[in-house]
Amino acid sequence: MGPKPNTKEEKDDTQKQPRTEMEESATTFEGEKKKSRSRDKPDPVMITDALTDVRTKYHINPREIGHGHYGVVRKCMDRQTREWFAIKSIRKSKVGKVDVLKREIDILKEVDHPHIIKLVEVHEDVKYLHLVTELCTGGELFDRIIAKTQSSEGHFSEHDAATIVRCILDAIAYCHDVKQIVHRDLKPENFLFKTEKEDAEIKIIDFGLSRHDTLNFGVMKTKVGTPYYVAPEVLKREYTKSCDIWSIGVITYILLCGYPPFYGDSDNQIFESVKTGRFDFPSPDWDSISDDAKDFICCMLRKEPSKRLRAAEALKHKWIKDQSDEEDTISRERSKVQHSSNRSVTFKKFMGMQKLKKAALGYIATHLTNSEVGVLGDIFHKIDESHTGVISLQDLDNALAHGNFPPELLLDLRQLREDLSLSGEETLLWKDFLAAMMDKSVALREDKIRMAFEHFKRNDSNDLLVSDLFEIFGEAQAREIFGDADIDGDGRISFEDFRSLMADSFAEDS
Structure with missing residues (x-):
C-alpha cells in the first residue's frame, strides 16, 4: 500500500x-x-x-x-x-x-x-x-552501488549482497521455471527498492527486452543487452535463459567490489573482454571476500551456458544459504573491506560520461555547418528510403546489404548498426545519426565543446551545476547524469573538466 x-x-x-x-x-x-x-x-x-x-x-x-x-x-x-x-x-x-x-x-x-x-x-x-x-521510492540498485563505492567500506557487505542476490534469483527462478520468461537485460538500473530503508524489498522494473523462451526450443538469436552485463553467447546471437544467470553473476561481482568483472573504456573493449570470459579477483579489493562468494560468482560466470547454475540451483548455493542466515556483527564487519579502487571510479566516470557525452554530441550535431555535415545528409537520405526522417534497424540492414559505400564508411555504418541493436533502440533520428557519424576532430574542437558547455550551463558562474541540467533532462535524470560525471564530488564541473571528459571519452572509444 x-x-x-x-x-x-x-x-x-x-x-x-x-x-x-x-x-x-x-x-x-x-x-x-x-x-x-x-x-x-x-x-x-x-x-x-x-x-x-x-x-x-x-x-x-x-x-x-x-x-x-x-x-x-x-x-x-x-x-x-x-x-x-x-x-x-x-x-x-x-x-x-x-x-x-x-x-x-x-x-x-x-x-x-x-x-x-x-x-x-x-x-x-x-x-x-x-x-x-x-510506487517504489528507494531508488535504483545502481545508485546504491555508486553510493557504496563512495562510502568507507567501498561496497556492500557479503550479507547484504547475498540478500539482494537471493531476491533477484527468486524472481528469475519464477520467471524461468514457472512462466518460461527470459529477461535478457538484467542490470542494476533495472532494479528499484520499495523504500529508502536499508532492508527494503528490491523489484525488477523493466521487461522491455523480455520474451518467452518457448519459441525455437528456448534458443534466441537477437543481440540484446547492456555491455557490462551481456553474456558472451548473446554476442554470438545464440543463447538461452542462462544469459540471465550470467548477468546476475556480474551484478554479484559488482556488489562485492564496486566495479565489473569484464572491463573496458569503450563498448567494444567491454565486448572483447566479455567474449574471453576471463576475469579475476584482484588484491587487495577481494582479499577479505569469502571463498564461498568467489565460488558462487564462478558458478554463475561459466563461459559455457549449460554449465552455469540454474536460478533454482543458485538459490541453494552455500554462499546464498549461509549469508541468508542471521550472522553476528563481527562476522558481518569482517566481510567488509575499506578500499577506493581506481577501477570503480573509472566505471562510475564511464557510465556518467556516456550520458553527458551523448547529450553534448547531440547538441553539437544540430549546429554543424553544411561543410561540416558533408556527405552525411546524402547518406542518411539514401538509407531513409521512406523519407520519414527516421531510420530503422531494417533500413540500416538494407543499406549495408545493397548500398555502395566506401570501405571506411561501411565500417562506421556497421558499428552504428551494432550500437543501435545493443542499445535496445529500434530507430534513429537524423540528429542522433549525425552525432554518431560526424568527424570526431570536429566534435573535439574547443569552440564546439564550448558551445555545448554553454548550452548546458544556465547559471552566472563559470562552472556547470546540477540545476543547470534540470530543464534539459528533468530533475531525476539530471541528478543521475551529473552525479556520475562529477568525479571529485564538489558539485561543479568546470569547462576544463568538461573538455577533458569529452576528450577522454573519445580516446576510450578509439
Missing part, C-alpha cells in the same frame, strides 16, 4: 495543478479523435483495446520522479482510495515497434511475484500510453 498524503505539498497537489502536455493528452483525447476523423487522417496507433482518460481515476503529480527515452515517470494517486502509485507515460510516437511494447505489457500482466514490479492498470489516450504500477 502506498502512503496517504499527509504533507501540505501533497494535499495541495490534489487541488490545483498546472496542465502538462501529458495531462492534456489524457483529458482531451475525445476532441483529438474527432479532429482526426474530420480531417480524414488515419486513426491513432492503438496498443490497448480502447482510449481512456487516466485522470478520471488518478490525480497525477506533475513532478517527474524518473525520465527515460520514451517518456517520464510521475506519482499518481487513486482518487477514491487515496493510495499512491507510479505512472509511466510513454509517448507513442517515439515507440519504434508497437509489438515490443505490447509484449512487455503482456508479460507484466502475467507475472505476480514480490520482487517484480506490479502492474496495476494500463490506460491509453491519443498521444500516450500510461502504465500505472506500484
Whole structure:
C-alpha cells in the first residue's frame, strides 16, 4: 500500500495543478479523435483495446520522479482510495515497434511475484500510453552501488549482497521455471527498492527486452543487452535463459567490489573482454571476500551456458544459504573491506560520461555547418528510403546489404548498426545519426565543446551545476547524469573538466 498524503505539498497537489502536455493528452483525447476523423487522417496507433482518460481515476503529480527515452515517470494517486502509485507515460510516437511494447505489457500482466514490479492498470489516450504500477521510492540498485563505492567500506557487505542476490534469483527462478520468461537485460538500473530503508524489498522494473523462451526450443538469436552485463553467447546471437544467470553473476561481482568483472573504456573493449570470459579477483579489493562468494560468482560466470547454475540451483548455493542466515556483527564487519579502487571510479566516470557525452554530441550535431555535415545528409537520405526522417534497424540492414559505400564508411555504418541493436533502440533520428557519424576532430574542437558547455550551463558562474541540467533532462535524470560525471564530488564541473571528459571519452572509444 502506498502512503496517504499527509504533507501540505501533497494535499495541495490534489487541488490545483498546472496542465502538462501529458495531462492534456489524457483529458482531451475525445476532441483529438474527432479532429482526426474530420480531417480524414488515419486513426491513432492503438496498443490497448480502447482510449481512456487516466485522470478520471488518478490525480497525477506533475513532478517527474524518473525520465527515460520514451517518456517520464510521475506519482499518481487513486482518487477514491487515496493510495499512491507510479505512472509511466510513454509517448507513442517515439515507440519504434508497437509489438515490443505490447509484449512487455503482456508479460507484466502475467507475472505476480514480490520482487517484480506490479502492474496495476494500463490506460491509453491519443498521444500516450500510461502504465500505472506500484510506487517504489528507494531508488535504483545502481545508485546504491555508486553510493557504496563512495562510502568507507567501498561496497556492500557479503550479507547484504547475498540478500539482494537471493531476491533477484527468486524472481528469475519464477520467471524461468514457472512462466518460461527470459529477461535478457538484467542490470542494476533495472532494479528499484520499495523504500529508502536499508532492508527494503528490491523489484525488477523493466521487461522491455523480455520474451518467452518457448519459441525455437528456448534458443534466441537477437543481440540484446547492456555491455557490462551481456553474456558472451548473446554476442554470438545464440543463447538461452542462462544469459540471465550470467548477468546476475556480474551484478554479484559488482556488489562485492564496486566495479565489473569484464572491463573496458569503450563498448567494444567491454565486448572483447566479455567474449574471453576471463576475469579475476584482484588484491587487495577481494582479499577479505569469502571463498564461498568467489565460488558462487564462478558458478554463475561459466563461459559455457549449460554449465552455469540454474536460478533454482543458485538459490541453494552455500554462499546464498549461509549469508541468508542471521550472522553476528563481527562476522558481518569482517566481510567488509575499506578500499577506493581506481577501477570503480573509472566505471562510475564511464557510465556518467556516456550520458553527458551523448547529450553534448547531440547538441553539437544540430549546429554543424553544411561543410561540416558533408556527405552525411546524402547518406542518411539514401538509407531513409521512406523519407520519414527516421531510420530503422531494417533500413540500416538494407543499406549495408545493397548500398555502395566506401570501405571506411561501411565500417562506421556497421558499428552504428551494432550500437543501435545493443542499445535496445529500434530507430534513429537524423540528429542522433549525425552525432554518431560526424568527424570526431570536429566534435573535439574547443569552440564546439564550448558551445555545448554553454548550452548546458544556465547559471552566472563559470562552472556547470546540477540545476543547470534540470530543464534539459528533468530533475531525476539530471541528478543521475551529473552525479556520475562529477568525479571529485564538489558539485561543479568546470569547462576544463568538461573538455577533458569529452576528450577522454573519445580516446576510450578509439
